[in-house]
Amino acid sequence: MADRAREPAGAAVRRPEITAAVLDAVVRELSEVGFGRLSVEGVARRAGVAKSAVYRRWNSKLEMVLELLSGMVSRRISLPDKGSLQADLTMVVDILSTVLEHPMAKNVLPDLLAEAARNPQIETTLHAAIQAAQRDVGDLLVSRAVDRGELPGTVDRELLTDLIAGPLYWRISVMRSHVPPGYADQLSEAIRCAVQAASRTGLAPH
Amino acid sequence: MADRAREPAGAAVRRPEITAAVLDAVVRELSEVGFGRLSVEGVARRAGVAKSAVYRRWNSKLEMVLELLSGMVSRRISLPDKGSLQADLTMVVDILSTVLEHPMAKNVLPDLLAEAARNPQIETTLHAAIQAAQRDVGDLLVSRAVDRGELPGTVDRELLTDLIAGPLYWRISVMRSHVPPGYADQLSEAIRCAVQAASRTGLAPH
Amino acid sequence: MADRAREPAGAAVRRPEITAAVLDAVVRELSEVGFGRLSVEGVARRAGVAKSAVYRRWNSKLEMVLELLSGMVSRRISLPDKGSLQADLTMVVDILSTVLEHPMAKNVLPDLLAEAARNPQIETTLHAAIQAAQRDVGDLLVSRAVDRGELPGTVDRELLTDLIAGPLYWRISVMRSHVPPGYADQLSEAIRCAVQAASRTGLAPH
Amino acid sequence: MADRAREPAGAAVRRPEITAAVLDAVVRELSEVGFGRLSVEGVARRAGVAKSAVYRRWNSKLEMVLELLSGMVSRRISLPDKGSLQADLTMVVDILSTVLEHPMAKNVLPDLLAEAARNPQIETTLHAAIQAAQRDVGDLLVSRAVDRGELPGTVDRELLTDLIAGPLYWRISVMRSHVPPGYADQLSEAIRCAVQAASRTGLAPH
DNA sequence: ATGTAAGCGAGACGGTACGTCACGTCTTCAC
DNA sequence: GTGAAGACGTGACGTACCGTCTCGCTTACAT
Numbered sequence: 001m002a003d004r005a006r007e008p009a010g011a012a013v014r015r016p017e018i019t020a021a022v023l024d025a026v027v028r029e030l031s032e033v034g035f036g037r038l039s040v041e042g043v044a045r046r047a048g049v050a051k052s053a054v055y056r057r058w059n060s061k062l063e064m065v066l067e068l069l070s071g072m073v074s075r076r077i078s079l080p081d082k083g084s085l086q087a088d089l090t091m092v093v094d095i096l097s098t099v100l101e102h103p104m105a106k107n108v109l110p111d112l113l114a115e116a117a118r119n120p121q122i123e124t125t126l127h128a129a130i131q132a133a134q135r136d137v138g139d140l141l142v143s144r145a146v147d148r149g150e151l152p153g154t155v156d157r158e159l160l161t162d163l164i165a166g167p168l169y170w171r172i173s174v175m176r177s178h179v180p181p182g183y184a185d186q187l188s189e190a191i192r193c194a195v196q197a198a199s200r201t202g203l204a205p206h
Numbered sequence: 207m208a209d210r211a212r213e214p215a216g217a218a219v220r221r222p223e224i225t226a227a228v229l230d231a232v233v234r235e236l237s238e239v240g241f242g243r244l245s246v247e248g249v250a251r252r253a254g255v256a257k258s259a260v261y262r263r264w265n266s267k268l269e270m271v272l273e274l275l276s277g278m279v280s281r282r283i284s285l286p287d288k289g290s291l292q293a294d295l296t297m298v299v300d301i302l303s304t305v306l307e308h309p310m311a312k313n314v315l316p317d318l319l320a321e322a323a324r325n326p327q328i329e330t331t332l333h334a335a336i337q338a339a340q341r342d343v344g345d346l347l348v349s350r351a352v353d354r355g356e357l358p359g360t361v362d363r364e365l366l367t368d369l370i371a372g373p374l375y376w377r378i379s380v381m382r383s384h385v386p387p388g389y390a391d392q393l394s395e396a397i398r399c400a401v402q403a404a405s406r407t408g409l410a411p412h
Numbered sequence: 413m414a415d416r417a418r419e420p421a422g423a424a425v426r427r428p429e430i431t432a433a434v435l436d437a438v439v440r441e442l443s444e445v446g447f448g449r450l451s452v453e454g455v456a457r458r459a460g461v462a463k464s465a466v467y468r469r470w471n472s473k474l475e476m477v478l479e480l481l482s483g484m485v486s487r488r489i490s491l492p493d494k495g496s497l498q499a500d501l502t503m504v505v506d507i508l509s510t511v512l513e514h515p516m517a518k519n520v521l522p523d524l525l526a527e528a529a530r531n532p533q534i535e536t537t538l539h540a541a542i543q544a545a546q547r548d549v550g551d552l553l554v555s556r557a558v559d560r561g562e563l564p565g566t567v568d569r570e571l572l573t574d575l576i577a578g579p580l581y582w583r584i585s586v587m588r589s590h591v592p593p594g595y596a597d598q599l600s601e602a603i604r605c606a607v608q609a610a611s612r613t614g615l616a617p618h
Numbered sequence: 619m620a621d622r623a624r625e626p627a628g629a630a631v632r633r634p635e636i637t638a639a640v641l642d643a644v645v646r647e648l649s650e651v652g653f654g655r656l657s658v659e660g661v662a663r664r665a666g667v668a669k670s671a672v673y674r675r676w677n678s679k680l681e682m683v684l685e686l687l688s689g690m691v692s693r694r695i696s697l698p699d700k701g702s703l704q705a706d707l708t709m710v711v712d713i714l715s716t717v718l719e720h721p722m723a724k725n726v727l728p729d730l731l732a733e734a735a736r737n738p739q740i741e742t743t744l745h746a747a748i749q750a751a752q753r754d755v756g757d758l759l760v761s762r763a764v765d766r767g768e769l770p771g772t773v774d775r776e777l778l779t780d781l782i783a784g785p786l787y788w789r790i791s792v793m794r795s796h797v798p799p800g801y802a803d804q805l806s807e808a809i810r811c812a813v814q815a816a817s818r819t820g821l822a823p824h
Numbered sequence: 825a826t827g828t829a830a831g832c833g834a835g836a837c838g839g840t841a842c843g844t845c846a847c848g849t850c851t852t853c854a855c
Numbered sequence: 856g857t858g859a860a861g862a863c864g865t866g867a868c869g870t871a872c873c874g875t876c877t878c879g880c881t882t883a884c885a886t
Contacts, residue, residue, distance in 0.1 A: 012852065012861035034320060036242020041841055050864040055843070107323050113380055114240055114316040127381060159373075159392060163400075166372030167365075174319055174375065175333060186365060190400030194369075197399035198392055219883080220831075247873055256833045257874080266874095426857080446732055448654020453847055462859045463848080472848090519735055525792055526652060526728040539793060571785075571804060575812075578784030579777075581792065586731055587745060598777060602812030606781075609811035610804055630835040630878060659867055668838040673869070 014057065021047040022054055026068050031107030035065065035115040066125055069112070073129030079137065085145040089188035092137060092164060097179050100172040110173055134161040155199040163191045220263065227253040228260055232274055237313035241271065241321040241328075268327060275318070275331050285343065291351040295394035298343060298370060303385050306378040316379055340367040361405040369397045426469065433459040434466055438480055443519035447477065447527040474533060481524070481537050491549065497557040501600035504549060504576060509591050512584040522585055546573040567611040575603045632675065639665040640672055644686050649725035653683065653733040684743055687730070691747030697755065703763040707806035710755060710782060715797050718790040728791055752779040773817040781809045 025047035029038050038061050044051045058064040077095065082088045099105055116123035138157040145151040167187060171177055231253035235244050244267050250257045264270040283301065288294045305311055322329035344363040351357040373393060377383055437459035441450050450473050456463045470476040489507065494500045511517055528535035550569040557563040579599060583589055643665035647656050656679050662669045676682040695713065700706045717723055734741035756775040763769040785805060789795055 012850090012863085014862070018863085032324070034242045034324065036240050039841060040843085051843090052845090052865085053863060056862075060843090110316065110320040110323055114320040117313055117316055117382070118238070118240065123382065130381070156392065159389075159396065162373040162377055162393075163369070163396065166374070166376035167368040168372070169380065170372035170375055171368050175336070176323070176329065183365075186362065186404055187368075190365065190369065190404045193403035194396030194400040198396045224832085245873060256831095256835095258834090258876090259832060261874080262831075430858085444736070446654050446736065448652045451847060462857095464850090464860090465858055467848080468857075522728065522732040522735055526732040529725050529728055529794070530650070530652065535794065542793070568804065571801075571808065574785040574789050574805075575781070575808065577792075578786070578788035579780040580784070582784035582787055583780050586787065587748070588735070588741065595777075598774065598816055599780075602777065602781065602816045605815035606808030606812040610808045630837085630876090632836070636837080657867060658869085669869090670839080670871095671837060674836075678869090 018047075018049055018053055019057060022049055022057070022064070023068050023071070025049075026064055027104060027108065030065070030111060031104065034111045035061075038065070040064075062119070062121065065112070066121060069122070069125050069129070073125075073133070076136075079140055081144055085141070085148070085150040086188060086192050088141050088144060089164070089191055090184055092141065093168065093184045093188050093191075096164065096168050097172065097184060100168055101179070106173060106176070134165065137161065137164075151196065152199050155195055159198055160191070160195050163194055224253070224255055224259050225263060228255060228263070228270075229274055229277075232270055233310065233314070236271070236274075236317065237310065240317040241267075242317075244271070246270070268325065271318075272327060272331055275328075275335070282342075285346055287350055291347070291354070291356040292394060292398050294347050294350060295370070295397055296390055298347065299374065299390045299394050299397075302370065302374050303378065303390060306374055307385070312379060312382070340371065343367065343370075357402065358405050361401055365404055366397070366401050369400055430459070430461055430465055431469060434461060434469070434476075435480055435483075438476055439516065439520070442477070442480075442523065443516065446523040447473075448523075450477070452476070474531070477524075478533060478537055481534075481541070488548075491552055493556055497553070497560065497562040498600060498604050500553050500556060501576070501603055502596055504553065505580065505596045505600050505603075508576065508580050509584065509596060512580055513591070518585060518588070546577065549573065549576075563608065564611050567607055571610055572603070572607050575606055636665075636667055636671055637675060640667055640675070640682070641686055641689070643667075644682055645722060645726065648683070648729060649722065652729045653679075656683070658682075680737070680739065683730070684739060687740075687743050687747070691743075691751070694754075697758055699762060703759070703766070703768040704806060704810050706759050706762060707782070707809055708802055710759065711786065711802045711806050711809075714782065714786050715790065715802060718786055719797070724791060724794070752783065755779065755782075769814065770817050773813055777816055778809070778813050781812055 022043060025043045026038070029043050029046060033042070040054050040061055041051060043061070043064070044054045047054075054064070058067065079088070079091065079095075082091050100109075112122060112126055116126050135157075138161045142151060142155055142157055142160065146153050146155075168179070171179060171183075228249060231249045232244070235249050235252060239248070246260050246267055247257060249267075249270070250260045253260075260270070264273065285294070285297065285301075288297050306315075318328060318332055322332050341363075344367045348357060348361055348363055348366065352359050352361075374385070377385060377389075434455060437455045438450070441455050441458060445454070452463060452466050452473055455473075455476070456466045459466075466476070470479065491500070491503065491507075494503050512521075524534060524538055528538050547569075550573045554563060554567055554569055554572065558565050558567075580591070583591060583595075640661060643661045644656070647661050647664060651660070658672055658679055659669060661679075661682070662672045665672075672682070676685065697706070697709065697713075700709050718727075730740060730744055734744050753775075756779045760769060760773055760775055760778065764771050764773075786797070789797060789801075
């Protein structure tokens with residue numbers, strides 16, 4: 001079964017290697033000059049492709065970047081059960097550290113977030129993706145911990161994910177400093193204590 | 207008598223109302239279009255001033271923004287002793303929340319951080335200011351808590367400040383969601399437990 | 413039975429109605445936009461035909477136009493003997509007027525001549541055709557006039573044809589004004605006197 | 619008295635050497651690629667000038683070319699009295715030959731004439747200029763000849779100018795052949811006989 | 825009071841990118 | 856093999872900004 005549509009007949013087809021080259025160039029341009037100075041002209045030049053080939057696919061640099069975003073956030077990560085809340089937390093912290101340390105995330109993410117403050121479409125796409133990932137991870141960790149009896153069901157999932165993502169993003173992307181050895185253990189231990197304490201206080205999750 | 211006297215000789219003088227109008231326009235432009243799209247032309251237009259008047263004062267938009275930054279970060283905040291680590295933490299969390307919720311911080315900070323990834327001068331200025339503030343606050347909180355016997359001297363100050371700034375920045379500036387009532391209490395309680403736990407483990411601060 | 417049969421073998425054949433439609437479209441395009449703006453794309457569009465069908469027949473717009481030219485200039489015109497040089501001249505002037513007044517000549521000829529200044533192939537084709545026609549007509553008129561004793565054999569044929577074609581082309585194609593009634597008579601009378609005078613002077617034809 | 623306007627105040631001024639460089643480039647482009655392929659981009663490139671500098675002066679290539687035309691056709695030529703119609707004619711024929719043989723005229727004129735067939739503004743400008751020149755020359759030659767008694771006042775001025783301009787334009791610009799030595803004498807002699815004959819016939823000028 | 829150096833506005837200039845259009849070439853498909 | 860469809864690279868369009876620079880006018884100090 002040919003993947004390629006059977007439409008009109010004898011129709012020329014968007015060449016996928018060109019699409020790929022352009023999206024790749026977008027990533028590189030984004031990290032070098034930012035979204036504000038990103039230009040279709042520059043992307044086309046860098047991709048070794050004609051401007052018209054770019055405009056045939058997307059009407060603006062916004063659509064281009066949104067498609068790139070969609071492609072990037074759609075990947076799911078598997079999180080095996082490590083046997084304890086502490087170990088699960090360490091695993092998540094390690095993974096997130098690695099992701100945020102990646103040059104792409106370090107260079108492109110702050111830029112998209114800054115642009116999201118001005119562009120509702122970017123904000124929506126970006127936040128939806130982050131929130132989905134956070135909810136998945138939060139639910140998984142909490143349900144395992146509750147099953148193990150490590151946490152009560154009342155635990156505030158939002159606080160948990162803020163405590164995981166916040167410090168790492170702050171340290172890596174904002175302060176642009178490295179995560180020292182042992183930081184993951186220390187942080188996950190702190191998070192575990194914090195959420196256990198918070199869930200004990202009986203403060204109703206907001 | 208004139209404050210501005212003693213210049214070379216027979217010199218016309220930079221009109222201060224123009225300087226002020228331009229800096230004001232820079233702030234508004236920054237929050238509307240970001241650093242990437244910020245232009246001297248746009249700033250001059252918005253300030254109702256000729257481009258040459260701007261370029262006479264700063265050689266580039268970078269110098270302009272750096273001067274603006276320097277003026278903004280030099281303010282010190284007083285942190286009265288609230289009597290307990292928990293209360294001190296709540297105070298700091300409240301203050302930081304208020305600062306980050308301010309439209310200026312919400313709109314301009316992400317943009318400058320994104321640009322800092324590409325511009326060493328911005329990175330240096332910005333990070334120096336943030337780190338100084340963090341160190342001040344961290345030292346103050348920890349020394350009081352150690353005096354009160356709430357924390358051992360071994361507590362990791364960096365982890366502490368990451369745990370304060372990270373979740374708030376993540377929630378407010380990254381996710382652009384509001385801080386719900388009670389969040390400050392919950393977060394400060396969590397932070398207190400976390401740092402106490404971390405300092406108990408005897409993990410050497412990195 | 414098929415009119416187009418007997419080609420190589422199992423081979424599809426250039427459909428003549430497409431060839432005709434294209435050439436027809438070339439003429440219309442030429443007179444509307446000129447040679448400079450003439451494009452295979454435009455011709456194909458106007459002919460309701462795919463670009464590839466055109467390019468399979470000619471490699472460029474130049475070949476296309478040259479084929480068109482060759483087809484047009486190959487027609488011979490009969491010039492009956494009118495009995496006197498004056499009458500013969502009037503006939504030729506009338507015929508040439510009619511030809512030059514034709515919209516096709518008025519619109520396309522100046523364009524091809526302009527292009528000939530830049531394109532040797534067009535120049536060659538065009539000038540060869542014009543010169544052949546001029547020589548034919550000149551020889552015919554002169555030989556009849558010499559036979560009648562109206563002109564000596566020394567008459568300068570080039571001057572004659574310049575005096576016929578020049579004023580008419582100037583008035584019709586350059587100045588784009590109409591030929592008023594009586595102009596043909598007046599012009600042919602003038603030409604007759606002129607060539608008779610010129611041949612009397614004994615100036616050797618150059 | 620400063621030629622330069624006293625307008626707004628402190629206003630920057632179109633630099634005349636740029637205007638000149640552009641117009642010069644227009645001439646060269648026109649003769650190389652013709653009006654159809656003339657592009658503002660190409661002109662600016664050839665003039666070593668920014669496209670914006672061109673568009674600041676003219677809104678389109680048409681305006682540009684029209685200004686060029688106006689500048690070119692406004693020159694008046696002095697025609698001293700040579701003492702006889704024959705000598706006057708020879709002088710005019712010589713001058714016109716020289717003008718038409720000039721590369722500018724040979725390359726640019728046919729192109730503008732071809733474009734005039736499609737563009738009323740070019741047609742108007744061009745024909746007005748040509749007709750004015752023709753009328754001036756015609757009137758001058760005829761009035762002198764009438765004063766001398768060489769021609770009756772009834773002579774048809776249009777026929778005269780057609781007989782001068784037509785053969786020369788045909789030979790030089792259309793056929794692109796050279797004017798042989800003696801051609802000017804031969805032609806002027808022919809023209810003199812022709813107009814004398816035409817004016818004798820009593821044919822009313824149309 | 826006057827000379828003069830600087831401030832200031834206006835805007836021309838060389839650039840770059842915009843998003844669109846048109847074109848010649850080339851590939852793919854249906855017939 | 857023919858013809859249709861259309862993707863592709865190229866290049867020009869006319870516009871919009873931008874940073875630089877030059878130019879008059881104005882201002883305010885120093886003589």
